[in-house]
Amino acid sequence: MQEHTIGNTVTRLSQASGRRLHITIVSETFPPEINGVANTLRYLCLGLRRRGHRVTIIRPRQRHESTGEVSEAGECLFSQEHLVTGLPLPGYGELRFGITRPGYLASLWKRRRPDAIYVATQGPLGVAAVSAARRAGIPVSSGFHTNFHAYSRYYGAGFLEKLLCAYGRWFHNRTALTLVPTRKIARTTADMGIHSTSLWSRGVDCSRFTPHKRDQTLRQQWGLQPNDRAVLYVGRLAPEKNLGMAVACFERLRGLHPNARLILVGDGPMRKRLAERHPDYVFAGTRRGEDLARHYASGDIFLFPSKTDTFGNVVTEAMASGLAVVAFDDAAASEHIRHEDNGMKARLPDDEGFVDHALRLADQPTLMNRIRTQARLDALELDWAAQVDQFEYLILNHPQRNHSNAVQQQGISLL
Incomplete structure (x- = not known):
């Protein structure tokens, strides 16, 4: 190069x-x-x-x-x-x-x-x-x-x-x-x-994507109480995004935290099948501008299961919004996430590690909140x-x- x-x-x-x-x-x-x-x-x-x-x-x-x-x-x-x-x-x-x-x-x-x-x-x-x-x-x-x-x-x-x-x-x-x-x-x-x-x-546009846009009314619409976990995915609902990993991860997390909700923002060919199999998930559809920023900021844990993205702008947008990102050590995560400091990342073959990282965040609110704060600070440099x-x-x-x-x-x- x-x-x-x-x-x-x-x-x-x-x-x-x-x-x-x-x-x-x-x-x-x-x-x-x-x-x-x-x-x-x-x-x-x-x-x-x-x-x-x-x-x-x-x-x-x-x-x-x-x-x-x-x-x-x-x-x-x-x-x-x-x-x-x-x-x-x-x-x-x-x-x-x-x-x-x-x-x-x-x-x-x-x-x-x-x-x-x-x-x-x-x-x-x-x-x-x-x-x-x-x-x-x-x-x-x-x-x-x-x-x-x-x-x-x-x-x-x-x-x-x-x-x-x-x-x-x-x-x-x-x-x-x-x-x-x-x-x-x-x-x-x-x-x-x-x-x-x-x-x-x-x-990343840190003036648009910011924790200040967190919306408690939106979280209530998702069926969440103040201390419940909103697990967020933003992106195309398509096979190459490895959404099966996100679903498997969330189901494991929900087994320990029954009040957690999975919110999927985006659309694509997998939406119909996912909605039929998981009618309790929140399918927010395509969101733009301030509405998208509000959805980001109202989440807690962000899942990025893709193993094919060249970058993944959603990772840095989630960081700017003050979310705790769980990703594989690839694309934007490989460049910008430091494990257990401003996010969590697993080796590409380690699906179990991906799930374990999400579970740790859900189980340890102090760790999650520290990571969320650092993610926002680091995003300000991008x-x-x-x-x-x-x-x-x-x-x-x-x-x-x-x-x-x-x-x-x-x-x-x-x-």
């Missing part, structure tokens, strides 16, 4: 330059959709716009949207938006992948050339964008946001894992730089054969502004950027 660091000096240089750049972000998913990629892009775009940069978004048209091709600045997330044809993503009916020709993108970029292009997803739209950028000699970077090759085994398509891994290697090695969210993912991508990577982590600074520096100062410009000047095709 070629690891770039950013400090106060780099930040001052970036801000002092005062240069307003045109950055194009290509993604199959974008707000108001709810998932980790869309959430990350929301804060990234807000940060870039606040720095005065021009941000153009290229994404698939969603089912509810009109046939118009271009939208102008919505919610201050972008300067301009181009929508391409969208088709349903198998297994993720609410999401779509984009279809367009590289020539269409090339014509856009000929009229208004970006300084840099960031491709956040590796679907057909991403492939077209990388091809068009390489032809034009525009610096193009990519993000490793989703473990699609690992997801295949949860959808009865494990035989495709090696093929998807090879595809990911081909896709990312066609970009100058791949941004990865954790050191562990950096090792994973190296094992896949992806060559040039740099660490770009995530921040600033989105610093992550946006780092993103800006990485995509604009990677060594291969100069190579791309030199190739363009020589008129050589990189395809």
